[in-house]
Amino acid sequence: MAKGTLLLRNTVLVLVVLAAGCALQPADEAVYFHDAEAVRQEAITDGTNAAANLSDYPLATPGAAPGEPVLPFIYLDHDLRTDAAWQHGSYRPSNEMGREYGEGFSARLSMRAAWRPYPWLYMSVAPEWYYGDNLDNNEPDAETVFHEALIRAAAGNMWIEAGRFPMWWGPGRHGSLLLSDNYRPRDTIRISNPRPVIPKGLFSLLGPCRLSMFVSDLNNGEEAAGRYLGGMRAAFKPTPRSEFALSRTFVFPATATDADLSALCDAVFFAEDAGGIATADQKIAIEYRYDFPGAVPLSVYGQIATDDEAGNRPAQLALLAGAAAYMPWGKDRLRFTAEWTDTGLNGHGADWYAPRYHVDGNCIGHHAGSDSTDFYFELAWVDVCGTERLRFYVDREAHGASLPVTELLVEKGIEITLDKAAPWNIRLRLAGQEYMNAGGTAGAEEKATLFSIAVSRVL
Numbered sequence: 001m002a003k004g005t006l007l008l009r010n011t012v013l014v015l016v017v018l019a020a021g022c023a024l025q026p027a028d029e030a031v032y033f034h035d036a037e038a039v040r041q042e043a044i045t046d047g048t049n050a051a052a053n054l055s056d057y058p059l060a061t062p063g064a065a066p067g068e069p070v071l072p073f074i075y076l077d078h079d080l081r082t083d084a085a086w087q088h089g090s091y092r093p094s095n096e097m098g099r100e101y102g103e104g105f106s107a108r109l110s111m112r113a114a115w116r117p118y119p120w121l122y123m124s125v126a127p128e129w130y131y132g133d134n135l136d137n138n139e140p141d142a143e144t145v146f147h148e149a150l151i152r153a154a155a156g157n158m159w160i161e162a163g164r165f166p167m168w169w170g171p172g173r174h175g176s177l178l179l180s181d182n183y184r185p186r187d188t189i190r191i192s193n194p195r196p197v198i199p200k201g202l203f204s205l206l207g208p209c210r211l212s213m214f215v216s217d218l219n220n221g222e223e224a225a226g227r228y229l230g231g232m233r234a235a236f237k238p239t240p241r242s243e244f245a246l247s248r249t250f251v252f253p254a255t256a257t258d259a260d261l262s263a264l265c266d267a268v269f270f271a272e273d274a275g276g277i278a279t280a281d282q283k284i285a286i287e288y289r290y291d292f293p294g295a296v297p298l299s300v301y302g303q304i305a306t307d308d309e310a311g312n313r314p315a316q317l318a319l320l321a322g323a324a325a326y327m328p329w330g331k332d333r334l335r336f337t338a339e340w341t342d343t344g345l346n347g348h349g350a351d352w353y354a355p356r357y358h359v360d361g362n363c364i365g366h367h368a369g370s371d372s373t374d375f376y377f378e379l380a381w382v383d384v385c386g387t388e389r390l391r392f393y394v395d396r397e398a399h400g401a402s403l404p405v406t407e408l409l410v411e412k413g414i415e416i417t418l419d420k421a422a423p424w425n426i427r428l429r430l431a432g433q434e435y436m437n438a439g440g441t442a443g444a445e446e447k448a449t450l451f452s453i454a455v456s457r458v459l
Contacts, residue, residue, distance in 0.1 A: 033196070034243060035235065037168050038235065080109075081108075082110075083107070085101055085107070085108075085132075086105050086450075087102070087104065088447075088449045089103065089447055091433060091450045094182055094395075095182050097182075102132055106130070106131065107132065108128055109128070110127065112126040112148070113125055121151075122151075123150065124149075125146070125148065126147050127144060127145070128145045128146075129144050130142065130143050149163045150163040157194065158191065159193070159194050161188070163188065166185055167185075168180050168181050169247050170285070170287050171289040172301070173339060175368065176320070177283075177285055177303050177305040177318050177341075177343075178231070178249045178285050180364070180366065182363055182365075182366075183360070183364050184360060186229075187216065188216040190214035190215075191212070197209055205238065206236040209235065211233070212234075213233075216228065228251070228252050230251075232248050233247040233248070234246050234247075235287075241292075242288075242289065244286065244288045249282070251357060283365075285303055285305035285306075286303070287301070288303075295328070297325070300323045301322050301323070302322070306318070318341070318343040318344075318345065321339070322337065322340065331383075332383045334380070335378075335381075335382055336379055337377070340373075340374070342374075344373075353365055353369055368399070371403070372398060372401055373398045373401050374395065376394070377393065378391065378393040379391070388415070388417060391414070392414045393411075393413050395412075396410050397409040399440075405442050406437060407436070407438060407439065408436040409436075410434050412432055414429070415427060415428065415429045416429075424456075425456045426454070429453075431450045433449075433450075435447070
């Protein structure tokens with residue numbers, strides 16, 4: 001048996017053993033993880049933004065001060081938002097669930113409502129109505145999108161979720177190698193434990209554990225015919241200041257044939273003769289984060305991923321590394337973030353994200369795509385409630401890094417949030433994108449500018 005296959009099958013065996021042990025021994029106290037997916041679950045489970053630094057992550061509950069309870073068993077969150085934008089050129093932002101902006105004026109009206117009628121039942125819906133020029137043909141277009149439509153049932157220390165909802169695996173703020181909210185959410189079934197649990201026996205040295213498994217239906221017309229996305233993740237906190245996680249995703253079946261339980265099992269257990277399952281875009285990743293104490297707290301994090309070639313040694317590597325420093329500023333603080341990503345470390349990254357690992361042209365993993373490098377810098381002013389009052393960022397992406405002609409994208413943006421007149425909230429955004437050697441053509445340039453104003457009100 002090849003080394004790569006042996007390693008991956010052992011990884012699955014460890015996850016299965018941990019799942020069996022974790023189900024029996026819940027953690028005595030609340031244990032908080034820092035990745036965005038955990039932040040989202042903890043805010044819903046406890047009705048509280050339980051730790052001050054949870055609000056630093058993309059899916060944190062907005063507006064809640066640390067320890068401030070959200071009323072249980074009624075509408076947890078219900079607001080109305082309108083977003084008007086003007087753009088010159090075609091603008092495609094990253095990590096916005098597949099949103100795009102064509103030439104000229106566009107408008108969005110969205111709302112979100114969540115209901116918890118019983119302690120064990122939670123429902124939410126977030127429709128968005130859009131009108132504006134289509135990015136592909138610059139013709140007027142109108143559509144209705146559900147970025148979230150979710151039913152969650154609790155059974156002991158287990159959640160069973162069905163519907164559409166964003167997912168983000170990893171400690172990165174600007175991207176994630178396996179799973180991010182860069183694409184429009186699809187119908188999904190997920191099983192997870194909302195409260196961390198303590199593994200038994202020798203595995204207890206790994207600390208509190210959070211497990212998650214899901215399957216998403218990517219079918220959406222001919223482009224995605226016969227595609228399903230699956231994944232499993234185990235996150236641990238061996239010490240209060242450190243976290244690490246093992247995660248894996250796969251697309252099945254490998255060919256556009258009927259997807260059934262057999263195809264799912266072939267993907268989960270790395271079958272080598274499952275009709276081409278070796279090309280099913282299977283990926284595994286290891287993540288780590290550590291928080292250094294001090295007058296200026298510093299967090300460092302990283303994520304390394306490799307392809308999952310059944311029967312072969314993993315050949316492609318991708319790496320994400322970042323750091324965030326928090327400087328006190330009166331009652332508020334300034335946050336400095338720097339993050340670097342490379343999806344073609346060993347020269348074999350041209351197909352790191354195969355076409356099957358995209359939805360409507362948007363990558364399921366890191367938005368920079370295959371064979372790319374990305375450097376991101378951000379400065380944010382964050383108040384005591386976790387609201388980003390001011391955010392300035394610069395992003396530099398090189399696409400086709402191993403090719404003779406590399407496309408370079410430089411994006412700069414600034415966002416200002418005003419919510420002194422609660423329950424009203426106003427956000428101003430100005431951003432620009434500049435492509436050099438656009439499309440891999442030497443000397444070709446493209447530019448796009450976006451200005452938007454978003455007004456939201458808690459009902």
